[in-house]
Amino acid sequence: MQPTVRTHPVLIGGRWRPSLAPPGDLHAFDPARGTPLEERYPISGWPDLEAALSAAQAAAERLGQLPAEARAEFLEGYALRLEANRERLVATAAQETGLPLEPRLNSNELPRTVDQLRQAARAVRERTWTQPVLDTARNLRALRGPLGGAVLVFGPNNFPLAFNAVSGSDFAGAVAAGNPVIAKGHPLHPATTRALAELALEALLGSGLPAATLQLVYHFPPELTPALVAHPAVACVSFTGSRAAGLAIKAAADRAHKPFYAELSSVNPVFVLPGALEERSERIADEFLASCTTGSGQLCTNPGLVILPSGPVGERFAALARERFERQAPGVLLSAAGLRSLEAAVQGLIAAGATLLTGGTRRQPGWRYSNTLLRVNARAFLEAPEAFQTEAFGPVSLLVFADPQRMPEVARALEGNLTGTIYAHSGERDDALHAALSALLRPKVGRLANDHMPTSARVSAAMQHGGPFPATTHPGFTAVGIPASITRFTALQCYDNWRDSRLPPELQDANPLGIWRWVEGVWTREGVNGRAQSRSK
């Protein structure tokens, strides 16, 4: 298959150049209308990937030699350019994704992307992600440093800016830590990705970093993944997307013994306790509607599973929720394939024994799906807990009706999730159940929220946007939040018995950068007075 039309260039080695012998091409769609967009982008073959690998390897070596401040300047320059081009960027993203301009893209996602880059820049300047440790008695010093190779970033479909492989959290983290990025943009929003990468390249050229700090390809045949991942220039792989796609890439990373970070699927169980419903049913129903339909429910923290008390209080809440779900216009989904997956997931839930409360139908124009609620009782849920934990990526939630005393059993049957949520009475009425559920949920989720819906992953130092499998593949890491998301892309590096003048400034006695360091069991920004004897005699 040869491309029949002129395609956009790829970004490799610091310049935009035609794709080398691409095995095909792709185009985006307007999901609100379900119509194809005109611009064509190459599907890269091995020649592009090989060129990207070799450019990235050279960039990794140079990045290791340059002062970290150049990375901060780049990240800040990039953030400024995103702001300056805001209107164009969000318009492009809106067209390719069907996500609303307001508030989503213009007032939330773009500012969040900008803020994330600036937080990463600040972390670079303050070196928070380096976690310097000094043991002066033994003259041992350690910090986190770059990996010495590229981070291969696979961007998702649902955040064209804040998780884009050329501008999102993984990108910011990888570059902040001093690694070049080989980005695979998501094929559903290539124009957005290209526009972002153009600004990234401009910012790179003004920063003193290697221009090849970022390589961008739009897509490549999945059969090239194993060779790409195994290439010595790739130090680490990061992925955000579906479980099936992520696990296929993980298998390649595992075989090549490369660190792999994935953010996969999550149903984000929400337990609504009786006292909370007696107190504020309507408000919780409002919050549920907003959370489950934001971004047409295509959020990794979508409340896909809501556990309610059986009986009148729970039934009343279900009625309130249903009324709201029916009143709200159906949103646009990202793709025809996403629509098909969503239909299949809902059919799967019904086949497992759930009942449709409302929704469950395609809508027009373009790719739309009605806001959907299903229900099941706890007994049925507990008989096939895996089937009922299938992620339905869209405005869909399964209500599980359980006697409050059986809620802990439901909690026990849950898989790993990004989030878990408990709504409780504002006084003490739900305390015992809250305590029991918290203890059970704590090791199963990354973020355990109280009294608000889970769709609230903030770029905060205290965020955990990760969790046990199948939410991610390692419960110790987060994809969002600075500096923690940066440390994913670092190696722990010890300097043993070095002369002070040869040490990186982060570890020198005088602490010339004035950064926080862990020195003999104390966090301090002071320098070390006097220097321990060298162990070399």
Next chain:
Amino acid sequence: MQPTVRTHPVLIGGRWRPSLAPPGDLHAFDPARGTPLEERYPISGWPDLEAALSAAQAAAERLGQLPAEARAEFLEGYALRLEANRERLVATAAQETGLPLEPRLNSNELPRTVDQLRQAARAVRERTWTQPVLDTARNLRALRGPLGGAVLVFGPNNFPLAFNAVSGSDFAGAVAAGNPVIAKGHPLHPATTRALAELALEALLGSGLPAATLQLVYHFPPELTPALVAHPAVACVSFTGSRAAGLAIKAAADRAHKPFYAELSSVNPVFVLPGALEERSERIADEFLASCTTGSGQLCTNPGLVILPSGPVGERFAALARERFERQAPGVLLSAAGLRSLEAAVQGLIAAGATLLTGGTRRQPGWRYSNTLLRVNARAFLEAPEAFQTEAFGPVSLLVFADPQRMPEVARALEGNLTGTIYAHSGERDDALHAALSALLRPKVGRLANDHMPTSARVSAAMQHGGPFPATTHPGFTAVGIPASITRFTALQCYDNWRDSRLPPELQDANPLGIWRWVEGVWTREGVNGRAQSRSK
């Protein structure tokens, strides 16, 4: 195959009990004589493993509910018992391993093991490993907590105490973080492992922790590994040992999507620069001998590759080293299998083109191998760098003679290692070469040492005893050093919008434990004044 003799019990569910239907048994050897020891230990089958898994799962749930202080008490009680039983422990270990009582076992390894447990206890009390982060404006708080399942620890052959699966670094780290351990003792020192586990159980019973915090089996058929690793009660796997064995377990952990930590092979390149040799050849040769023959060279940080300047200065050093290697009596190796592997590794180096300078022969009695040096020039090394980086686990080192100008090429050809070392002139004479080599070695090694040999992994907060593959399987973690080695066994857990009184004490406003916390970009032991508004409206 049925056991024909009475075997020692296994430790499962808090008591010593006979192995259930063991498919076989094993016994240790006296390596100094090459003779079998009498005591018999079971090779566990699935019934033992299943019982261990179920006991560990129950212990994990209880551990999550108990205050962390109970773990500190256990670790301290265990340390005291190790000290009180020191003579018996080191005598048993010496008999099973052939390692010298003095200074190795009695004055180094036992005290190190005790110190490591005490450091872990202190880390528990001070919560350093929890890394609490407070974002009070958003009422988001995060810390590191237990995994909610067992850590499966595979202990190595070469440190019967300090890395034993029931007393070593992985054990201390896993328990400090609040996880139960399923330990697979190494089959070469079962009596040592049993003696340690007896003391561990005593200490557990006195601490208030679940008695089933530790399960011990001595061995199991490798074909059971996949089912064991994939069992839901196992949260994480850690391994120290050979590359082949480690990668087989890793494949099982990868398929089950479990975090896996391994410390595998390393040749620990040592670059000796011309200025250093001109200045202190004899002293470096002394250090080289000591480092390469300690523990009969069976250390993961053994200097297995020494890069010397070609020409008279390097030749003179080689002669000094050879003289020392020949003068020193050959040490005892841990096992007949180890001796055969070592012979095969030396033969492999010779087959690749290295020349034997001295040694290369079996010695008597028992399992001994002469102190061995081989040599090769840089050109030959660079033609087959992988072959020359085969780990020879014993008192063996390969000298690589290189024109100093070509040393960077050798550095470029190196695989990942635990350590890299540069010996340089005490003044400025080697500065340029030191800088070039440091830059190349930095991303390839965990610990980069200057002016002393690499066999010096200390239990320090600033240690990195890890490194890029094939030294380990993730360059961001360390197997030694507290608190960093503990954090391997933790999940990152966020508390989102919790009421202060429901939070774990580590995250409460008042900081009742007085621990170090990262609060709004500052490390502090102070409490938070006033409490931010809850986001729940």
